[in-house]
Amino acid sequence: MMRNRGTALTLAALLLAGCTLAPRYERPQAPVSDQWPAGPAYVQEETDGAAAAADLAIDAFFTEPRLVQVIDMALASNRDLRTAALNVERARAYYRISRAELLPKINATGTGYKGRVPADLSSSGSAMTVEEYNVNLGITAWEIDLFGRIRSLKARALEEFLATEAARRGARILLVSETAGAWLTLAADTETLDLAQSTLATRQVARDMVARRVEVGLAAEIDLHQAQTQVDEARSAVARLTAQVAKDRNALNLLAGGPVPEELLPRSLDEMTVLPDLAAGTPSEILLNRPDIRQAESRLKAAYANIGAARAAFFPSITLTGTLGTASSELSGLFDTESDTWSFAPKISMPIFDPRTWSALKVTKVDREIALAQYEKAIQTAFREVADTLASRGTLQEQLDAQASLVRATAEICRIAQARYDAGAMIYLGVLDAQRSLYAARQGLIAVRLADMASRIRLYAVLGGGQTTAEPREENE
Structure with missing residues (x-):
C-alpha cells in the first residue's frame, strides 16, 4: 500500500510540473492613433462633467420610463440574446470538459x-x-501531461469561453441600442404621420376655399386643380406613413421578443427626455471597454494556446x-x-515520423496570424465607429439650428404667400410652392432631431456603454 501511495505522489508531482509549449502572449500594438481625429467636423460643445459611457448603467442613460421598460422586455425575451447566452453556457461546458482531461x-x-x-x-x-x-x-x-498538450487545449477552451462571453455582452449592447433606436424611429414616424394628417386636413380646407373662389369667379380653374394635387400628395403621404408606422411597431415587437403594450409606445420625439452628454475619453480606454475587442483578443490568445498543443505532438x-x-x-x-x-x-x-504534425503546426501558426489580423481589424473598426459618431455629434447641433430656422422662415413665406394670393397679388402656384417647402422643412426637422438622439445612443453603444454585468473570471483550477 505504501508503494502505491509513493507511485501516486510521483505521478502527481510529474503532472504539476507539466508545462506548455505555447508561445508567450504579448498584446499587440494597437494599429490606430492614440488620439481621436480633430477638425471642423469634430467641434463639440464643452462637456465638463460628462460621464464615461461604461460607467452609465442602462437606466441611468435612458431616463424615459417607457423606453426603459421596453429595453427590459428585450433583454428578457429577445431570442438572439437568449441564443448568445446559451452559447456562453455551451462554451463553459466545453471548457470544463477540457479542464477535466487533466484528471x-x-x-x-x-x-x-x-x-x-x-x-x-x-x-x-x-x-x-x-x-x-x-x-x-x-x-x-x-x-x-508532461509537455502541456492538455493544458494548452484547456487554455484554448477557456479563451473560447471568454470570447463567447464577450460576444454575449456585445450582443447585449447592440440589442439595447437597436431597441432604443427602433423606439425613437417609431416616435419620429408617428410624429411625421401626425404632421401628414394635419397637413392633409389643412390642404382640404384650402382646396375647398379655392373651389368657392372659382365658383364666384375670383380664381382660375387651374388653381383648383393645383390645390387638389396638394391634397392628393398629402393623402399619399398619410397612406405611406401609416404603413411605415405599422412596420416600425413590428420591428420593435421583434426586438422586444413580444408585443409591446400600447401604453409603452411613443407618439412623438418630444416625449423623449434629453439624453446625457458623454465623455469620449481616450482610444485606449475605449478599446478596454469594447466587448468586440475583448472577443477578438481572446480568440488571438486561443490561437496561441493551439500552437502549444500542436508543438506537444512532437514529443x-x-x-x-x-x-x-x-x-x-x-x-x-x-x-x-x-x-x-x-x-x-x-x-x-x-513519434518517429508523421508529416501531418508539421502541417498541423503550420496551420496553427497561420491561424494565429489570421486571429492577429482580425484583432487589429476589430480595433480599427471600433476606432472608426467612434470617430464617425463624434463627427456626427460635432455637426448635428448646427444642423438642428439651421433646420429650425428654415422651418420658421418657410412658415413666414407660406403665410405671406397665402395673404398675397387672397389679395389677388399672386397666383396659386406660389402658395403651392410655399406649402410644399414648409411641409418638407418640418419633415426635415423631425429627421434631424431623430438623427441627434440616435447619434447619442450610437455614441453610448460604441463607447462600450450598457454593460451591467461583471467581468468574466477564470474558474479555479
Whole structure:
C-alpha cells in the first residue's frame, strides 16, 4: 500500500510540473492613433462633467420610463440574446470538459464468472466447475501531461469561453441600442404621420376655399386643380406613413421578443427626455471597454494556446493504466486478506515520423496570424465607429439650428404667400410652392432631431456603454 501511495505522489508531482509549449502572449500594438481625429467636423460643445459611457448603467442613460421598460422586455425575451447566452453556457461546458482531461478517470468494476471445464481440457483430467469473482478500482489510459498538450487545449477552451462571453455582452449592447433606436424611429414616424394628417386636413380646407373662389369667379380653374394635387400628395403621404408606422411597431415587437403594450409606445420625439452628454475619453480606454475587442483578443490568445498543443505532438506521450482490487474463486472469499490484486501498465509513445504534425503546426501558426489580423481589424473598426459618431455629434447641433430656422422662415413665406394670393397679388402656384417647402422643412426637422438622439445612443453603444454585468473570471483550477 505504501508503494502505491509513493507511485501516486510521483505521478502527481510529474503532472504539476507539466508545462506548455505555447508561445508567450504579448498584446499587440494597437494599429490606430492614440488620439481621436480633430477638425471642423469634430467641434463639440464643452462637456465638463460628462460621464464615461461604461460607467452609465442602462437606466441611468435612458431616463424615459417607457423606453426603459421596453429595453427590459428585450433583454428578457429577445431570442438572439437568449441564443448568445446559451452559447456562453455551451462554451463553459466545453471548457470544463477540457479542464477535466487533466484528471484521471477512475472506474470501479465488478465481474463474476462460473463455467464448466470438460475432462479433456481440465488439468485434473476430470470435468470440473470453475468460478472467478473480481472487484477492481482503477484508471485507464490516463495521459501524463508532461509537455502541456492538455493544458494548452484547456487554455484554448477557456479563451473560447471568454470570447463567447464577450460576444454575449456585445450582443447585449447592440440589442439595447437597436431597441432604443427602433423606439425613437417609431416616435419620429408617428410624429411625421401626425404632421401628414394635419397637413392633409389643412390642404382640404384650402382646396375647398379655392373651389368657392372659382365658383364666384375670383380664381382660375387651374388653381383648383393645383390645390387638389396638394391634397392628393398629402393623402399619399398619410397612406405611406401609416404603413411605415405599422412596420416600425413590428420591428420593435421583434426586438422586444413580444408585443409591446400600447401604453409603452411613443407618439412623438418630444416625449423623449434629453439624453446625457458623454465623455469620449481616450482610444485606449475605449478599446478596454469594447466587448468586440475583448472577443477578438481572446480568440488571438486561443490561437496561441493551439500552437502549444500542436508543438506537444512532437514529443512523447505517456499514459498510465492501473488497477487495485480483489479476486477469488469463491464469492465468500472475495475480501479475504490474501485476495488482493493489482496491476500497473505505463505506456510511452514516441513519434518517429508523421508529416501531418508539421502541417498541423503550420496551420496553427497561420491561424494565429489570421486571429492577429482580425484583432487589429476589430480595433480599427471600433476606432472608426467612434470617430464617425463624434463627427456626427460635432455637426448635428448646427444642423438642428439651421433646420429650425428654415422651418420658421418657410412658415413666414407660406403665410405671406397665402395673404398675397387672397389679395389677388399672386397666383396659386406660389402658395403651392410655399406649402410644399414648409411641409418638407418640418419633415426635415423631425429627421434631424431623430438623427441627434440616435447619434447619442450610437455614441453610448460604441463607447462600450450598457454593460451591467461583471467581468468574466477564470474558474479555479
